[in-house]
Amino acid sequence: xGVGISVEHLxxxxxxxxxxFDVNITxxxxxxxxxxxxxxxxxxxxxxxxNRMHETIPEARVDGKVRIGEFSVYNGTSATQxxxxxxxxxxxxxxxxxxxxxxxxxxxxxxNGFHNRKQLxxxxxxxxxxxxxxxxxxxxxxKKSGASLSGGQQQRLCIARALxxxxxxxxxxEPCSALDPISTGKIEExxxxxxxxxxxxxxxxxxxxxxxxxxxxxxxxxGKMIEFDKTEKIFTNPSDKRTEDYITGRFG
Amino acid sequence: xxDTKSKSAAGGIPPxxxxxxxxxxxxxRRRFTDRAMTGIAVLTVILVLLPLFAIFTYLIYKGVGSINxxxxxxxxxxxxxxxxxxxxAIVGSMVILAIASLLGVPFGIGAGIFLSEYGRNRYGDIxxxxxxxxxxxxxxxxxxxxxxxxxxRQKHFSALAGGVALAIMMVPTIAxxxxxxxxxxxxxxxxxxxxxxxxxxxxxxxxxxxxxxxGVITGVMLAFARVAGETAPLLFTAFGNQFWNWKSDQxxxxxxxxxxxxxxxxxxxxxxxxxxxxxxxxxxxxxxVTAVRVAVRRGTLAGA
Numbered sequence: 001x002g003v004g005i006s007v008e009h010l011x012x013x014x015x016x017x018x019x020x021f022d023v024n025i026t027x028x029x030x031x032x033x034x035x036x037x038x039x040x041x042x043x044x045x046x047x048x049x050x051n052r053m054h055e056t057i058p059e060a061r062v063d064g065k066v067r068i069g070e071f072s073v074y075n076g077t078s079a080t081q082x083x084x085x086x087x088x089x090x091x092x093x094x095x096x097x098x099x100x101x102x103x104x105x106x107x108x109x110x111x112n113g114f115h116n117r118k119q120l121x122x123x124x125x126x127x128x129x130x131x132x133x134x135x136x137x138x139x140x141x142x143k144k145s146g147a148s149l150s151g152g153q154q155q156r157l158c159i160a161r162a163l164x165x166x167x168x169x170x171x172x173x174e175p176c177s178a179l180d181p182i183s184t185g186k187i188e189e190x191x192x193x194x195x196x197x198x199x200x201x202x203x204x205x206x207x208x209x210x211x212x213x214x215x216x217x218x219x220x221x222x223g224k225m226i227e228f229d230k231t232e233k234i235f236t237n238p239s240d241k242r243t244e245d246y247i248t249g250r251f252g
Numbered sequence: 253x254x255d256t257k258s259k260s261a262a263g264g265i266p267p268x269x270x271x272x273x274x275x276x277x278x279x280x281r282r283r284f285t286d287r288a289m290t291g292i293a294v295l296t297v298i299l300v301l302l303p304l305f306a307i308f309t310y311l312i313y314k315g316v317g318s319i320n321x322x323x324x325x326x327x328x329x330x331x332x333x334x335x336x337x338x339x340x341a342i343v344g345s346m347v348i349l350a351i352a353s354l355l356g357v358p359f360g361i362g363a364g365i366f367l368s369e370y371g372r373n374r375y376g377d378i379x380x381x382x383x384x385x386x387x388x389x390x391x392x393x394x395x396x397x398x399x400x401x402x403x404x405r406q407k408h409f410s411a412l413a414g415g416v417a418l419a420i421m422m423v424p425t426i427a428x429x430x431x432x433x434x435x436x437x438x439x440x441x442x443x444x445x446x447x448x449x450x451x452x453x454x455x456x457x458x459x460x461x462x463x464x465x466x467g468v469i470t471g472v473m474l475a476f477a478r479v480a481g482e483t484a485p486l487l488f489t490a491f492g493n494q495f496w497n498w499k500s501d502q503x504x505x506x507x508x509x510x511x512x513x514x515x516x517x518x519x520x521x522x523x524x525x526x527x528x529x530x531x532x533x534x535x536x537x538x539x540x541v542t543a544v545r546v547a548v549r550r551g552t553l554a555g556a
Contacts, residue, residue, distance in 0.1 A: 051447065053443065053446060053447065056442075056443065056446055058372070079446075080446075080449045080450065080451050081449065082449075083446060083447055083448065083449035084448070084449030085449075087447065087448070088447035090440060090443065090444065090447070092440060094438070094440040094441055094443070094444040095444075096441060096444065096445075096459060096462075096463065097441070097463055098462050098463050098465065098552070099462075107445070107448060107450075107459075108448030108449065108450065111445070111448070111450045111454050111455075111458050111459075112448075112449060112450065158444070161444075161448065162447070162448070165448055165449060
């Protein structure tokens with residue numbers, strides 16, 4: 001089951017440049033929450049703070065409080081443990097190129113020391129099914145490399161890989177920006193189903209996508225969270241002028 | 253060729269549907285330059301490959317006649333006695349190279365990992381500088397170092413000392429190529445692993461290094477091939493031996509040493525054997541490199 005996320009007074013920095021300013025947000029469990037905003041506004045930085053991916057960049061720094069379920073993200077728990085509970089799907093599909101499809105999906109478990117072959121088979125099967133990829137690859141699980149799939153399939157492979165470690169939260173950083181409309185449609189459908197089991201936070205440049213998949217939407221601008229509300233409200237009757245300007249395309 | 257193509261493509265578009273820029277035909281000068289550059293490129297490739305083919309053909313011509321069963325199975329005969337072979341040197345070379353690889357490859361790859369994953373700082377710069385200098389140290393000097401490190405302590409020459417000398421020479425090449433190959437692995441691949449909760453060291457070994465495997469192996473093979481024919485560092489480390497020796501702490505024969513000794517001798521029979529030894533050595537190197545390549549390709553998946 002998914003868990004909720006609460007963020008209080010989050011500030012993030014790259015060296016001396018501040019990328020996020022006092023972000024506060026509460027994400028409901030088992031819902032999809034979309035983050036929109038122009039390029040460079042801090043959406044990606046924000047979700048990378050949720051699984052401590054931000055700190056893998058040299059000189060990057062964070063302060064503030066983030067809770068994921070019962071788990072305090074920046075207090076005493078290791079980043080690796082946290083990331084097993086908070087999966088991530090990236091902008092560009094990034095399967096492990098030298099691994100087979102099966103090994104790609106099983107990688108998270110295997111590299112964390114899980115080697116029960118029978119259970120692994122089952123988890124790989126279930127994850128690929130959840131990611132709506134099973135039927136397309138079931139005959140080539142061990143024969144084909146993850147990199148040999150098409151872009152859309154690769155992205156679903158990456159989703160399956162993230163699901164295999166059985167996270168509670170799934171972060172998606174513009175998961176469809178490198179995909180054609182048909183693959184995008186498949187992934188959006190997938191997000192709809194995944195909501196039942198996971199809490200999803202998705203960054204997107206595509207406002208229709210946000211409207212289609214998410215119950216809640218946050219609007220970021222210049223590192224600040226301008227508005228956060230029900231998706232319907234954001235797109236029909238935003239309370240902030242800047243949000244309205246952005247979603248109607250009158251911006252800048 | 254190119255101008256006929258562009259004409260037919262332009263002809264396929266109905267007039268006035270797309271405003272056409274009238275392209276002038278490709279000038280004689282451009283076509284000439286194109287041909288000339290292609291010609292130069294082909295010529296340089298031939299010039300680069302020519303010495304290799306020349307050496308190989310000449311070695312076969314000079315050496316193949318002296319390769320026979322005795323050459324491959326017997327130890328050297330004393331001067332004046334015909335026959336004999338280099339079997340002990342062939343095995344000795346293999347032993348020394350095995351020791352060198354066992355020592356040099358892990359250190360080289362380890363240093364390469366440090367440089368690429370942890371060495372984007374001053375310490376890394378120091379290691380890079382030292383490694384480049386080490387790469388330029390004359391091989392005979394490396395031999396002296398191994399002499400001081402191993403031979404002086406053991407109080408006699410040995411395959412181990414030869415292996416150490418060659419390992420020292422392998423390390424910088426392997427370290428720098430490994431570093432370059434690991435840097436080619438996109439950051440996104442590492443992030444994918446971090447995102448699954450895989451720790452950094454595990455990511456480096458099981459993801460980054462694995463992704464760069466074929467490049468890293470190329471570096472290892474380069475280093476291997478480079479030291480396989482080295483003679484100078486073995487002169488006072490492995491030393492050479494006229495007889496069989498199966499112990500790694502005893503003076504050991506090596507092909508390159510045997511070739512050296514035989515080539516500077518005044519006897520025709522030894523000269524012929526030196527040619528044969530050179531041919532065997534080059535076949536061994538080509539064979540080892542090919543075998544590793546084939547083994548790696550076997551393990552690679554379709555589309556990887």
